[in-house]
Amino acid sequence: MAVVGSIVTGVGSIFLFLGSLGVFRLPDVYNRLQAGTKCTTLGAFLTIIGVGIMQPGWLLKALLIAFFILLTNPISSHALGRAGRKSNVALWGRSVVDKTQDFGGYRKEPE
Amino acid sequence: MSYPVFLAIIGAGILLCLLRMLKGPTTVDRAVAVDTTATITTALLVLLGFVFRRYVYLDVALVYAVLTFIGSVAIARYLERGL
Numbered sequence: 001m002a003v004v005g006s007i008v009t010g011v012g013s014i015f016l017f018l019g020s021l022g023v024f025r026l027p028d029v030y031n032r033l034q035a036g037t038k039c040t041t042l043g044a045f046l047t048i049i050g051v052g053i054m055q056p057g058w059l060l061k062a063l064l065i066a067f068f069i070l071l072t073n074p075i076s077s078h079a080l081g082r083a084g085r086k087s088n089v090a091l092w093g094r095s096v097v098d099k100t101q102d103f104g105g106y107r108k109e110p111e
Numbered sequence: 112m113s114y115p116v117f118l119a120i121i122g123a124g125i126l127l128c129l130l131r132m133l134k135g136p137t138t139v140d141r142a143v144a145v146d147t148t149a150t151i152t153t154a155l156l157v158l159l160g161f162v163f164r165r166y167v168y169l170d171v172a173l174v175y176a177v178l179t180f181i182g183s184v185a186i187a188r189y190l191e192r193g194l
Contacts, residue, residue, distance in 0.1 A: 006113060009117055009158065010113070010116075010117060013117040013120045013121050013154075013158075016120070016121055016124050016151050016154060017120045017121065017124040017127075019124070019147065019151075020123075020125065020127040020148075020151065021124070021127055023131050023144055023147050024127040024128070024130060029137065029139050029140055029143065032131070032143050033143050036128075036143055036144070036147035037146075037147075040151060043154065044150050044153060044154040047117075047154040047158060048153075048154060048157045051157050051158060051160075054161060055161060058161075058169060061169045061170075062157065062169065064173065065153070065157065065169065065172055065173050065176060068176055068177070069176060072176070073150060073180075075180070075184070076180055076183035076184055076187070077146070079183065079184050079187035080142055080146060080183065080190075082187065082191060083139060083142070083190035083191040084137075084139040085191075086190070086191035086192065086193075087138075087139065087191060089139050
């Protein structure tokens with residue numbers, strides 16, 4: 001059981017690192033938001049569940065924390081993306097499609 | 112046994128988020144970096160609670176997750192001029 005929990009925790013921490021690497025390296029607010037939300041949600045979920053597997057007495061509260069992160073992380077990322085759109089942050093120059101051009105839209109910045 | 116490796120990986124991730132927070136061109140970039148750092152810190156608190164064998168750290172992580180969620184939503188509402 002300890003080996004399984006250790007493997008799950010390791011995979012989760014690797015996902016956390018990859019998410020923050022995406023936050024560091026991607027070119028745009030919206031790309032960074034996507035990397036920093038999805039990878040981090042999965043990484044935190046796997047890390048907390050792995051701790052709950054390694055220590056079975058803690059599993060209920062670990063599940064509670066993981067479910068809370070799974071529920072609230074998309075809400076805050078949606079609010080941040082909406083804030084970027086409302087405060088007129090420009091897209092990356094090589095972005096392909098922009099559906100918000102139908103109602104006002106962003107300015108595209110040149111490369 | 113292998114927990115220092117996990118802690119080092121997660122610490123490197125927090126360091127990259129802090130660099131983006133220092134560098135980010137707009138305010139929304141910094142808010143995204145803060146939100147990512149908060150989620151990583153919640154997972155790190157649970158892992159530290161396992162390493163130190165303290166059950167209280169799970170409560171700390173739960174309260175930290177609630178408070179940073181409220182903070183991120185408040186910052187986002189402020190940036191879109193709705194607060």
